[in-house]
Amino acid sequence: MPAKIRCPTCGRPVAWTTQSPFRPFCSERCKLIDLGEWLTDGYRIPDPGDSPRDDPPPSEEQLPIH
Numbered sequence: 056m057p058a059k060i061r062c063p064t065c066g067r068p069v070a071w072t073t074q075s076p077f078r079p080f081c082s083e084r085c086k087l088i089d090l091g092e093w094l095t096d097g098y099r100i101p102d103p104g105d106s107p108r109d110d111p112p113p114s115e116e117q118l119p120i121h
């Protein structure tokens with residue numbers, strides 16, 4: 056009996072099996088929607104007047120180059 060999870064995008068039950076290639080999403084569409092929201096959030100320019108967190112951004116490009 057396969058485990059079931061819920062699609063993070065739409066909340067539909069998804070069977071956690073190899074038959075669900077887009078798990079934890081129910082479909083490619085939901086996967087792309089979630090990915091798109093994540094990317095959009097990453098590209099959003101922080102509002103200086105509304106920034107609850109002050110985490111530094113990923114600094115891979117700040118490493119010294121030899």
Ligand SMILES: [Zn+2]
Nearest residue numbers: 062065081085
């Ligand atoms: Zn879904």
